[in-house]
Amino acid sequence: MFSELNVEILARVQFAVTIMFHYIYPPLSIGLGLILVIIEALYLKTKDHFYLKMAKFWTKVFALTFALGVATGIVMEFEFGTNWATYSRYVGDVFGSALAAEGVFAFFLESGFLAILLFGWDRVGPKTHFFATLMVCLGAHFSAIWIIVANSWMQTPAGFHIVGDGMFARAEIVDFWAMVFNPSSVDRLLHSVIGAWLAGSFLVISVSAYYLLKSRHLDFAKSSLKIGVVVATVSCVLQVISGDSSAKGVAKNQPAKFAAFEGLFRTEAEVPLVLFGIVNTKEERIDYSISIPKLLSWMTFKDFSAEIKGLNNYPKADWPNTKAVFQTYHLMIYMWTIMFTLCIVSCYLWYTGRLFTTKWMLRGLVLSVLCPQIANQAGWVTAEMGRYPWIVQNHLRISEGLSKAVTANQILGSLLLFSFLYFLLFIVFLYLLNEKFKVGPESYTFGPAPYHQIGNQIGALPEELL
Amino acid sequence: MTFMNDLQFIWFSVFVVLVIGYTILDGFDLGVGMLHLFSKKDEERRLMLNAIGPVWDGNEVWLVTAGGALFAGFPDVYATLCSAFYIPIMILLTGLIFRAVAIEVRSKQPMSWWRWIWDLQFSFASFLIAFTLGIVVGNLIRGIPLGTDKEFTGQMGDLIDPYSLLTGVFAVSLFSMHGAIYILMKTEGELHDKLRKWINPSIIFFIISYATVTMATLIYMPHMAESIRERPFFFIIALINMLAIANIPREIQRGKDGRAFASSCINIIMLMALYAVGSYPNVVRAINDPAILSLTIFNSASSEKTLEILLLIAIIGIPLVVSYTFAIYWIFHGKVKLDTNSY
Numbered sequence: 001m002f003s004e005l006n007v008e009i010l011a012r013v014q015f016a017v018t019i020m021f022h023y024i025y026p027p028l029s030i031g032l033g034l035i036l037v038i039i040e041a042l043y044l045k046t047k048d049h050f051y052l053k054m055a056k057f058w059t060k061v062f063a064l065t066f067a068l069g070v071a072t073g074i075v076m077e078f079e080f081g082t083n084w085a086t087y088s089r090y091v092g093d094v095f096g097s098a099l100a101a102e103g104v105f106a107f108f109l110e111s112g113f114l115a116i117l118l119f120g121w122d123r124v125g126p127k128t129h130f131f132a133t134l135m136v137c138l139g140a141h142f143s144a145i146w147i148i149v150a151n152s153w154m155q156t157p158a159g160f161h162i163v164g165d166g167m168f169a170r171a172e173i174v175d176f177w178a179m180v181f182n183p184s185s186v187d188r189l190l191h192s193v194i195g196a197w198l199a200g201s202f203l204v205i206s207v208s209a210y211y212l213l214k215s216r217h218l219d220f221a222k223s224s225l226k227i228g229v230v231v232a233t234v235s236c237v238l239q240v241i242s243g244d245s246s247a248k249g250v251a252k253n254q255p256a257k258f259a260a261f262e263g264l265f266r267t268e269a270e271v272p273l274v275l276f277g278i279v280n281t282k283e284e285r286i287d288y289s290i291s292i293p294k295l296l297s298w299m300t301f302k303d304f305s306a307e308i309k310g311l312n313n314y315p316k317a318d319w320p321n322t323k324a325v326f327q328t329y330h331l332m333i334y335m336w337t338i339m340f341t342l343c344i345v346s347c348y349l350w351y352t353g354r355l356f357t358t359k360w361m362l363r364g365l366v367l368s369v370l371c372p373q374i375a376n377q378a379g380w381v382t383a384e385m386g387r388y389p390w391i392v393q394n395h396l397r398i399s400e401g402l403s404k405a406v407t408a409n410q411i412l413g414s415l416l417l418f419s420f421l422y423f424l425l426f427i428v429f430l431y432l433l434n435e436k437f438k439v440g441p442e443s444y445t446f447g448p449a450p451y452h453q454i455g456n457q458i459g460a461l462p463e464e465l466l
Numbered sequence: 467m468t469f470m471n472d473l474q475f476i477w478f479s480v481f482v483v484l485v486i487g488y489t490i491l492d493g494f495d496l497g498v499g500m501l502h503l504f505s506k507k508d509e510e511r512r513l514m515l516n517a518i519g520p521v522w523d524g525n526e527v528w529l530v531t532a533g534g535a536l537f538a539g540f541p542d543v544y545a546t547l548c549s550a551f552y553i554p555i556m557i558l559l560t561g562l563i564f565r566a567v568a569i570e571v572r573s574k575q576p577m578s579w580w581r582w583i584w585d586l587q588f589s590f591a592s593f594l595i596a597f598t599l600g601i602v603v604g605n606l607i608r609g610i611p612l613g614t615d616k617e618f619t620g621q622m623g624d625l626i627d628p629y630s631l632l633t634g635v636f637a638v639s640l641f642s643m644h645g646a647i648y649i650l651m652k653t654e655g656e657l658h659d660k661l662r663k664w665i666n667p668s669i670i671f672f673i674i675s676y677a678t679v680t681m682a683t684l685i686y687m688p689h690m691a692e693s694i695r696e697r698p699f700f701f702i703i704a705l706i707n708m709l710a711i712a713n714i715p716r717e718i719q720r721g722k723d724g725r726a727f728a729s730s731c732i733n734i735i736m737l738m739a740l741y742a743v744g745s746y747p748n749v750v751r752a753i754n755d756p757a758i759l760s761l762t763i764f765n766s767a768s769s770e771k772t773l774e775i776l777l778l779i780a781i782i783g784i785p786l787v788v789s790y791t792f793a794i795y796w797i798f799h800g801k802v803k804l805d806t807n808s809y
Contacts, residue, residue: 064570066523067523067566067570068566070523070526070527070530070566071562071563071566071567072563073530074526074529074530074533074559074562075559075563077530077533077534077537078533078548078555078559080537080544080548081537081544081545081547081548081549081555082548082549082552082555082556083549085545085546085548085549085617086545088537088541088544088545088548089541089542089545089616091541092537092538092540092541092542092544092545092768093541093768093769093772094772095537095538096534096537096538096539096541096544096768096772096776097538097768097772097775097776097779099534099537099538100531100534100535100537100538100539100776100779101779101783102534103527103530103531103533103534103535104531104534104779104780104783104784104786104787105779105783105786107527107530107531108524108527108531108783108786108787108790108791109786109790111523111524111526111527112524112527112787112790112791112794113790113794114523114524115520115521115523115524115794115797115798116520116794116797118520118807119519119520119798119807119808120520120797120798121807122805122807123797123798124797163769167615168615170541172768172769172771172772173769173771173772173775174771176771176775403545403548403549403552404549404615404617405546405549405550405552405617405618405619406549406552410552410553410622413556414552414556417556417560421560421563424567425563425567428567428570428571432570432571432574435574
């Protein structure tokens with residue numbers, strides 16, 4: 001009942017749904033991991049129990065994002081094989097070693113030390129605990145490294161050669177380090193990791209601002225907000241540098257994708273930078289655009305009259321969905337602009353001593369948690385849709401990567417299953433997060449009682465523990 | 467054997483080690499999950515849950531890494547298996563998600579209906595994961611139809627037959643016993659005495675399904691015994707396996723729960739070794755033409771260069787992984803107690 005085309009579309013939709021849902025969580029883990037390290041370092045330095053309480057609170061939030069990241073990440077790992085078997089055969093030799101390195105170096109590190117981070121407060125000393133936190137943070141960052149290396153190889157393949165032809169063709173590694181440091185991997189890795197720091201820091205900012213608005217846990221909220229604002233401001237500045245470098249790389253290595261970012265249909269010189277607009281694919285132009293003359297040429301090539309390649313260099317059937325890619329790319333930049341503005345205003349208010357009392361600002365900061373999430377999702381949609389029609393740029397088309405043994409009905413079935421499951425998961429996530437925020441950091445005050453004592457008086461524990 | 471063959475063999479061994487690690491470690495998590503509902507008291511359930519509390523997430527990582535190792539070292543096997551076992555894998559993933567959520571959520575509210583919902587989910591998901599894993603192994607032993615392009619050519623319905631259902635039950639029995647011994651080792655007092663009564667039924671259940679599966683394998687899957695017939699040396703695996711199983715009730719009787727658990731681990735290692743030796747060098751046996759169409763560790767491996775890189779990753783990584791796995795289990799050794807950090 002479904003045609004060949006539907007298998008492709010369904011498999012793409014399924015991948016998009018599962019990866020986008022998955023990508024809510026790892027950035028939060030990476031960003032919160034960094035913040036946990038900062039808080040625990042402050043605890044080690046000041047020996048102040050206040051920071052211990054703070055670390056415990058954020059650890060609970062971290063654990064939740066981590067658990068959901070793992071649960072949804074396993075799906076991703078097997079989905080390469082289930083829906084994209086031909087792609088898996090094609091890239092296994094290259095892609096696989098990055099994935100194996102990720103498992104061996106990152107996941108074990110992260111999940112192993114997470115046990116100490118979560119359950120080891122009273123079992124190990126503060127220094128060992130700090131070490132465990134550091135390892136978890138490191139593991140989270142490592143996991144980003146390998147998967148982004150693998151994805152960057154799909155954008156700008158390097159260090160390999162093709163063996164076999166037709167349906168037996170596959171990529172084999174010739175130079176591991178050339179594969180790892182392919183032209184886009186460093187740029188994209190930095191861009192994603194900084195995006196993750198933004199996700200983590202704005203979560204901290206948002207929760208702290210909420211407590212300040214409600215006048216609850218004030219000391220905790222003030223301290224958390226300060227840490228959040230510092231991390232966010234630094235990340236915002238770094239992100240614009242990384243974004244600039246990333247965009248230049250795309251212009252050089254994937255000109256068709258770059259043209260789709262900017263809605264550039266024809267190769268032109270003195271290209272303006274379009275700030276807003278709606279892409280009109282029929283007329284091949286941008287409607288209602290507001291733009292700054294010549295700026296894109298300068299930003300890309302440091303030359304106001306530089307020529308930038310347009311989509312007209314490529315067959316029309318191979319054009320990425322310019323309408324969507326243009327908007328998601330710009331959405332990401334708008335989100336950065338909002339975050340950057342919030343950071344600057346926060347810093348100014350902090351400097352003038354009004355940050356904790358300015359209601360309108362705090363309200364804005366509560367909502368700010370959405371900005372990095374939207375930016376991260378929009379950025380990835382841009383990166384992946386911009387690569388169309390290639391699954392491995394210039395080597396393997398998306399339509400050639402599908403599983404041969406899998407039918408449209410199976411994909412549709414599993415797509416519906418996962419959509420339903422993820423919907424439930426998201427509700428559970430929000431519920432649990434809300435519970436943690438409702439309880440707040442104060443509940444950790446009756447600790448840290450020694451482990452064995454609590455065990456003996458299990459019947460007399462406060463009710464919220466039972 | 468060339469250097470390339472050595473590499474293929476080594477990486478296959480690494481993969482097997484990862485699978486064994488997963489089976490031993492997540493095996494007891496699954497067992498504890500399946501036994502969860504047998505206890506009716508909330509405190510007991512919490513104790514059982516927290517016995518696996520700090521480690522279940524890390525144990526699952528062995529499966530993730532085994533998957534990554536398969537993808538890296540044997541991309542053809544990974545691609546064929548994942549697309550052939552599409553529905554079992556989806557069930558497995560669903561089970562893993564439900565289990566994770568149930569563990570995280572159950573103790574967050576005090577209402578008994580709330581806890582019952584998540585307890586049911588936790589237990590049923592554990593059962594589903596164990597049973598599905600068993601079915602997959604049963605299919606791998608029997609073999610699946612493959613084409614010349616290494617693709618699965620059968621129907622999803624073919625994956626369910628009496629033999630694979632039997633291996634499914636076997637996996638359930640294996641993990642139940644393993645989990646029961648683990649939980650016995652981790653508890654004390656009243657719950658411990660109660661659990662001691664569960665051990666015998668779980669051992670008997672295991673031995674009955676083990677005997678049945680062994681008979682069925684010898685009668686219907688004679689190819690599994692071929693390599694041991696050719697190389698009688700490997701019969702030692704079967705012997706050790708028998709001794710390990712026999713040692714479990716003996717140690718339980720003497721109250722040495724740790725040793726019983728060690729025997730149970732050896733039992734799992736030997737079972738996996740029997741499977742690996744029996745199917746070697748096939749990873750996916752083609753039932754339609756085993757000699758020509760099967761995916762072996764030689765015809766489905768990655769290039770020499772990649773296997774070399776992978777070997778390096780394994781040499782650096784595996785000792786690290788093993789050392790901090792031990793460190794973490796050591797930190798959390800001893801009887802489980804509930805505290806403010808518990809689930």
